[in-house]
Amino acid sequence: MTALGALPRRDATDGRTVGQRVRSLSATSAKYLSLIIASVITLLPLSVLLFASLKTAPEYAQSGPFDPPANWFHFDNFVTAFTSGKMLEGFVNTGIILGVSLVGTILLGTMAAYALDRFDFRGRKLVMALFLIATLIPSVTSQVATFQLINGMGLYDTKAALILLFMGTDIIAIYLFIQFMQSIPVSLDEAAMIDGANRWTIYWRVVLPLLKPAIATVVIIKGIAVYNEFYAPFLYLPSEGMISTALFRFKGPFGAQWEVIAAGTIVVIVPTLIAFLLLQRWIYRGLTSGAVK
């Protein structure tokens, strides 16, 4: 300490006055207290729903929301939700639609990014501007006109409609690919070109394999977005369900059976939770780069 004893009441051990230490101690407890309160507010609504999902119908009717279930391994509601709630169909459809639209987005997106980053051609600026302005159009309201288009193409109530829509509206993916491609040295392309490779070979053999990290990010963002998408399947695929619409339809038949609705909701949340726990780091990075466009 170079304070030369000029300040009185200095504590010899850490150079802070008693008052400062008391204040910092209370600041620390206030900090942890507020974090704990926030965690409770986040987790409580989910936990009470988990409680409800594990109760039998009479048990649910008699107990309050905070009473834990009598039997923690009562899974009947989950079986009911899965079988009569058509959740399996929802998962299968979501899987198919997600798989196909992911492959499409990745191929079309990387190809477009390759053209926009590695070629100098007339109209390049225009195409970039088209992609940029498209991010501003609120997609929910333009469904008024998109619906007429899908209907006119004869794709209403088919999975193809959803696949095309999910493929055709992904501008963020193209941005991420362009951003990442700028960090791949052009010298690699040039070397391959000197070796006699044509553009397609360069794209397929050199650029695409190097884009793997960006592809992983897109898979995560897109996977979460499609899994959570509600309005598109609600509007375009009324006769089958994706996972969101399968759950949404619980509103009618299970109207008052909250223990079954709760089980269905938990079934929808669990895959998200697992994905989050396994892929945390990529999810943070992917969503922050995607959210601010």
Next chain:
Amino acid sequence: MALTAPGTAPAGAPAVLSAPVRARRFRGLRGAGAPGAQRPARRRVVRTLTPWLFLTGAVGLLLLFTYWPALNLFYYSVTDWDGIDLTKEFVGLDNYVRVFTDPRIFNVFWVSLYYFAASFAQMAIALYFATLLSFSTRFSSLFRGILFFPYLINGVAIGFVFLYLFQPGGTLDTVLSWVGVADPPYWLGDPNIVNWSLAGTSVWRYTGLNFVLFLGAIQSIPHELYEAADLDGASRWQQFWAIIFPGIRRIIGLSFILAIAGSLSVFEIPFIMTGGANGSATFVIQTLQIAFSFRQVGLASAMAVVLLMIVLLVTWIQRRLFPDEKVDLT
């Protein structure tokens, strides 16, 4: 990583070429690498076409599914089309006049204000916790995960979670009865309260995203600044106002602008939870209802165009206020 690329020449020699940024695209290489000079015209056609071959798919889908519907919105908005009829009658600006004069349509604009107010709370909460967790904290990644997780949950699932929470005699009422509130309101049934309940739900859902964005921005502030401030004896509060706040002003501004556009286009939470009943219909819900339930595609298109214009205006203002909108968070 670049060295492991298949099908490339030894990476040492050509790496020199990559140094000047302007050489990123192969302008210079074209002349040298074109042995087929005897048929220059054909080669030129091939060369001009190549980038477009790569672009066709993406641009085609973009034009078909984004621009074509958007253009059609403008067209439908000046007709009285019902969505089925083969003929569309031109009605001029009648639909637009109705959007701004019909109280049933115009009143839903006010519903956005609840969500706009809520987005302030959302940003304040997010900023508070981002600041807390930017200082060293025990279990910080656990807390970060908990605060962020709601953002990832399926919207329908969130809808049910909160329908359950807001039930008469449900979780919220039970908690309130512990603190002596004997007669709680109908959270989703009372038109005076329903929008606050729904806006609160959307705060629960979206705070995590703001929080992670703010946290990323705060963590990108050079660490030496805090150390210097510590040496100068600045308190945490002073550090917040002198270092953190100026460092993340841009992302706060951006979130604020996004909040305006977002609160105008609120849709999922109220649609799933109440279906727009009890005065909770938002502008988007109203638009879709008019289009698909009442079959007034012309009027709904006019509403969509109005929303599009507002969003474009807000974005234009954003670009004016924050000209260099590059927000690098990684």
